[in-house]
Amino acid sequence: MKFGVVVFPGSNCDQDCFYVIKDVLKQPVKYIWHKDTRLDGLDCVILPGGFSYGDYLRTGAIARFSPVMKFITDFARKGGAVLGICNGFQILLEAGLLPGVMLKNRNLHFICRYVYIKTENNQTRFTGLYNRGQILKIPIAHNEGNYYIDAAGLKELKNNNQIVFRYCSATGEISDQFNPNGALDNIAGIINKKGNVLGMMPHPERSSEKELGSEDGYFIFKSIITRLKNKRKW
Amino acid sequence: MKPGVYHSLGLSEQEYQNICKILKRQPTNTELAMFSVEWSEHCGYLCSRKWLKLLPKTGKYKTLIGEDSGGIIIDDLAIIFKMESHNHPSQIEPKQGAATGVGGIIRDIFTAGARPIASLNSLRFGPLSQAYNKYLLSGVVNGIQFYGNCVGVPTVGGEIYFDESYSGNCLVNAMCIGIAKKEKLMRARASGKGNAIMYVGSSTGRDGIGGCSILASHEFKEGEEKRPTVQIGDPFTEKCLIEATLEAINTGYLVGIKDMGAAGLTCCTSEMASAGNSGMDVELKAVPRREENMEPWEIMMSESQERMLVCVKKGKEEQIKKIFLKWDLNASVIGRVTEDGLVTIMDNGKIMAQIKAHSLTKAPIYNMPYRKPRYLRKLNKLKLSKIPDSKDYNQVLLKLLAAPSITNKAWVYEQYDHMVGTNTVVLPGSDAAVLRLSRFGGRTNKGIAATTDCNSRYCFLNPYKGAQIAVAEAARNLVCSGARPAAVTDCLNFGNPQKPESFWQFKNCVDGIAGACRAFNIAVVSGNVSFYNESPQSAINPTPAIGMIGIINDINKTCSQNFKQEGDIVILLGYCREELGASEYLKEIHNLIRGDTPQLDLRLEQAVQKTALQVIEKGEVNSAHDCSEGGLAVALAECCISSKCNMIGANINNLNYEMRADALLFGESQSRIILSCNKDSVEKIRKIALEFKAPFCVIGKTGGKVLRILNDIEELIYLPLEDLYKEWSGSLKKKIEG
Numbered sequence: 001m002k003f004g005v006v007v008f009p010g011s012n013c014d015q016d017c018f019y020v021i022k023d024v025l026k027q028p029v030k031y032i033w034h035k036d037t038r039l040d041g042l043d044c045v046i047l048p049g050g051f052s053y054g055d056y057l058r059t060g061a062i063a064r065f066s067p068v069m070k071f072i073t074d075f076a077r078k079g080g081a082v083l084g085i086c087n088g089f090q091i092l093l094e095a096g097l098l099p100g101v102m103l104k105n106r107n108l109h110f111i112c113r114y115v116y117i118k119t120e121n122n123q124t125r126f127t128g129l130y131n132r133g134q135i136l137k138i139p140i141a142h143n144e145g146n147y148y149i150d151a152a153g154l155k156e157l158k159n160n161n162q163i164v165f166r167y168c169s170a171t172g173e174i175s176d177q178f179n180p181n182g183a184l185d186n187i188a189g190i191i192n193k194k195g196n197v198l199g200m201m202p203h204p205e206r207s208s209e210k211e212l213g214s215e216d217g218y219f220i221f222k223s224i225i226t227r228l229k230n231k232r233k234w
Numbered sequence: 235m236k237p238g239v240y241h242s243l244g245l246s247e248q249e250y251q252n253i254c255k256i257l258k259r260q261p262t263n264t265e266l267a268m269f270s271v272e273w274s275e276h277c278g279y280l281c282s283r284k285w286l287k288l289l290p291k292t293g294k295y296k297t298l299i300g301e302d303s304g305g306i307i308i309d310d311l312a313i314i315f316k317m318e319s320h321n322h323p324s325q326i327e328p329k330q331g332a333a334t335g336v337g338g339i340i341r342d343i344f345t346a347g348a349r350p351i352a353s354l355n356s357l358r359f360g361p362l363s364q365a366y367n368k369y370l371l372s373g374v375v376n377g378i379q380f381y382g383n384c385v386g387v388p389t390v391g392g393e394i395y396f397d398e399s400y401s402g403n404c405l406v407n408a409m410c411i412g413i414a415k416k417e418k419l420m421r422a423r424a425s426g427k428g429n430a431i432m433y434v435g436s437s438t439g440r441d442g443i444g445g446c447s448i449l450a451s452h453e454f455k456e457g458e459e460k461r462p463t464v465q466i467g468d469p470f471t472e473k474c475l476i477e478a479t480l481e482a483i484n485t486g487y488l489v490g491i492k493d494m495g496a497a498g499l500t501c502c503t504s505e506m507a508s509a510g511n512s513g514m515d516v517e518l519k520a521v522p523r524r525e526e527n528m529e530p531w532e533i534m535m536s537e538s539q540e541r542m543l544v545c546v547k548k549g550k551e552e553q554i555k556k557i558f559l560k561w562d563l564n565a566s567v568i569g570r571v572t573e574d575g576l577v578t579i580m581d582n583g584k585i586m587a588q589i590k591a592h593s594l595t596k597a598p599i600y601n602m603p604y605r606k607p608r609y610l611r612k613l614n615k616l617k618l619s620k621i622p623d624s625k626d627y628n629q630v631l632l633k634l635l636a637a638p639s640i641t642n643k644a645w646v647y648e649q650y651d652h653m654v655g656t657n658t659v660v661l662p663g664s665d666a667a668v669l670r671l672s673r674f675g676g677r678t679n680k681g682i683a684a685t686t687d688c689n690s691r692y693c694f695l696n697p698y699k700g701a702q703i704a705v706a707e708a709a710r711n712l713v714c715s716g717a718r719p720a721a722v723t724d725c726l727n728f729g730n731p732q733k734p735e736s737f738w739q740f741k742n743c744v745d746g747i748a749g750a751c752r753a754f755n756i757a758v759v760s761g762n763v764s765f766y767n768e769s770p771q772s773a774i775n776p777t778p779a780i781g782m783i784g785i786i787n788d789i790n791k792t793c794s795q796n797f798k799q800e801g802d803i804v805i806l807l808g809y810c811r812e813e814l815g816a817s818e819y820l821k822e823i824h825n826l827i828r829g830d831t832p833q834l835d836l837r838l839e840q841a842v843q844k845t846a847l848q849v850i851e852k853g854e855v856n857s858a859h860d861c862s863e864g865g866l867a868v869a870l871a872e873c874c875i876s877s878k879c880n881m882i883g884a885n886i887n888n889l890n891y892e893m894r895a896d897a898l899l900f901g902e903s904q905s906r907i908i909l910s911c912n913k914d915s916v917e918k919i920r921k922i923a924l925e926f927k928a929p930f931c932v933i934g935k936t937g938g939k940v941l942r943i944l945n946d947i948e949e950l951i952y953l954p955l956e957d958l959y960k961e962w963s964g965s966l967k968k969k970i971e972g
Contacts, residue, residue, distance in 0.1 A: 013386075113648050142649045
């Protein structure tokens with residue numbers, strides 16, 4: 001199982017993702033520079049959080065033109081696992097690997113705090129170790145996490161079970177009151193139809209160790225590994 | 235030369251004559267500009283240097299004092315930190331002023347070779363009832379989040395106070411902490427004949443010209459337009475610069491490196507040469523620029539952001555250049571180190587300035603006169619009998635919890651990314667932020683705690699004791715999180731030093747800090763002085779902000795302020811005196827800024843702190859919180875409500891003090907810590923307190939959904955936690971957003 005963490009200029013959660021995979025999950029991992037053109041031998045590519053290109057113009061709008069994105073698109077087409085976290089999610093939207101767009105948070109402020117999300121779909125290679133409906137305590141940190149998609153798009157997401165995480169209360173209640181940023185339908189994370197590209201606003205790499213206050217994010221990475229290991233055995 | 239020229243650059247007649255004497259001729263325009271910035275108060279510390287020597291440079295931890303920052307050594311790690319002011323730029327343009335303040339202090343840390351791992355800040359504004367102060371607070375917070383979040387350094391803590399004296403001159407003090415392997419540390423020096431002087435980072439424009447000499451070294455006057463002197467920040471470039479610089483340092487090819495902060499290229503060339511006992515020849519033609527037709531003096535004075543000067547070993551220029559180019563940053567060799575001790579600035583081969591590096595950096599030292607302000611004699615007098623005791627203590631407590639200086643600051647810190655880097659173990663909202671070090675030092679279990687502190691009302695009424703209390707309280711905050719106070723950075727904000735009463739405040743605060751640090755045996759490893767914080771209305775309260783770092787031996791034994799479970803025993807270490815002077819209570823309830831500060835007995839303080847530290851390290855307590863503004867009642871309320879999802883009430887029924895109830899509840903006696911613990915731990919804690927001679931008293935028990943405080947049998951406070959939480963949590967947002 002080999003992970004790659006993409007480094008765009010301005011990425012700032014790249015080292016945190018790298019650390020969690022290497023030192024917490026003890027898996028091989030390497031950095032992929034945004035100008036790299038080879039993804040050989042990788043099983044999972046992570047697009048980390050941060051401010052690629054300073055978020056100038058629009059979040060993710062410049063990073064999607066980085067040379068590596070063409071190869072990540074190919075990698076995804078061939079079924080490779082791609083996980084976009086926060087800014088990584090925004091880049092996946094801009095690159096068209098996931099549907100929809102991000103608007104500014106409805107309070108117009110950056111928001112950094114722990115929230116709760118509900119696992120709506122545990123039948124993915126990223127969420128296989130969670131129970132359906134499991135509530136995760138996990139932090140968010142973003143300016144633009146207010147997910148939006150048109151009515152037809154939302155219907156399609158629902159029909160295909162592509163909504164993986166939704167913001168909720170500590171007890172799992174989903175309502176506007178527990179929606180931190182105004183995201184449509186409390187959407188916190190979605191997956192592509194094929195089931196190999198996941199984008200999520202909350203940060204699993206910040207909640208993978210007990211010391212930091214929550215281990216709930218750990219099982220995203222663990223799920224990917226478990227799934228791939230099993231696949232190889234089969 | 236006409237006096238108008240050097241006056242407009244902020245130099246006096248005397249200073250101009252001095253310059254002529256040093257050069258043995260009249261200065262060129264470029265030379266004059268260079269002297270004006272290097273000899274400004276901001277860069278040269280003309281008035282303050284004499285007194286700063288009083289601050290202890292050594293303490294119980296091994297210290298490192300660099301050119302632009304300092305730190306301590308823990309095992310094989312260096313903890314580098316510093317706090318710096320960006321007050322005047324923030325008053326004019328709050329977003330960019332604060333943003334570039336954050337950017338500048340972060341550069342001071344990574345140019346020392348340390349990876350920045352946390353930022354803190356200490357902010358002061360006028361009352362939020364005035365629209366401009368609201369604009370300043372929102373703008374400053376916006377600037378800090380804009381820069382800090384993007385650059386990827388978590389903003390883990392800070393403090394915000396409001397006082398009339400800051401209307402017209404807000405304070406923005408930014409602190410940064412970095413970690414390095416100690417063998418990777420860099421100095422801000424240039425040496426070794428023939429070594430390259432390389433310019434890296436953003437290109438040079440006309441922004442920020444005169445920022446340090448015109449803006450930072452003079453007070454605000456009516457109707458002045460100083461906006462063009464404020465710099466513009468680009469956190470994206472800085473993030474790239476951090477990575478490129480640390481990569482470059484790792485090669486071992488760098489001799490020295492320095493941030494082009496205040497006074498830009500002038501400061502870097504002269505101070506690096508001076509620190510390395512060498513000289514340098516610099517060709518301005520090679521300086522990357524973003525504007526056309528810039529004059530040599532403009533290039534030398536520009537304070538464009540995100541630029542650095544690097545001294546590279548001869549022959550290794552290309553390797554270093556490659557690293558910066560990879561990150562899409564400029565890297566250009568602009569000069570060479572010489573042995574003549576001269577900073578020689580050339581434009582297309584023509585010499586524009588040639589000055590001994592030492593003469594630029596050895597700014598004159600002034601002996602400023604000082605005098606105790608007369609108004610203090612009157613203000614320090616406070617007859618308690620003349621102050622009516624409030625009868626409705628519930629209302630007083632609610633009002634204090636909503637007071638902007640006390641109320642919960644989540645509206646602010648939730649706008650800051652305080653988790654990036656995944657080292658923040660105790661998040662904002664407790665007495666001190668706690669960071670783990672395990673990602674830097676192999677298997678270490680150690681951590682650090684950090685806090686900033688200063689009650690400027692205390693410093694106004696009694697600068698010496700106020701400053702001592704700032705140090706004591708910072709240490710107390712660290713102890714409450716389970717850390718051993720280790721070292722200090724100070725950011726000394728004062729009014730016009732040429733006014734004797736203002737300078738008296740400065741001198742006494744420095745004395746106070748020095749004395750308190752000696753008592754704790756901790757060093758002041760870095761710092762900054764900001765004078766001229768005055769507006770036409772008034773000077774600011776003297777504000778010597780203390781940034782303090784503490785060491786946690788075992789990161790699993792940290793402590794936070796909120797009560798953890800029902801049925802715990804509540805203990806008070808220290809004791810309550812009948813004192814109300816300088817308190818938040820007097821200000822908020824009686825509209826009085828009067829009296830003397832609370833007493834401070836440094837021996838008692840240490841007894842209390844040692845006790846608290848030991849019981850936390852032994853795992854005997856479940857929470858620890860220090861008593862500060864608002865006194866015992868506010869501190870107890872905070873223990874009850876600061877964890878929103880786990881609010882626990884308390885019944886405080888054993889306060890056996892014969893004194894006015896308002897003084898008992900809201901007096902700000904120092905050296906007090908509230909602990910909560912399991913029943914079984916009480917005797918162990920009592921024993922340890924006895925050993926250190928710290929006053930110990932079981933004052934009540936946790937539980938329920940109400941905070942109840944009794945004096946003997948009289949019920950003073952009875953408030954549901956919901957009510958306390960509502961006032962404490964919502965009032966800042968309401969005041970800002972309406």
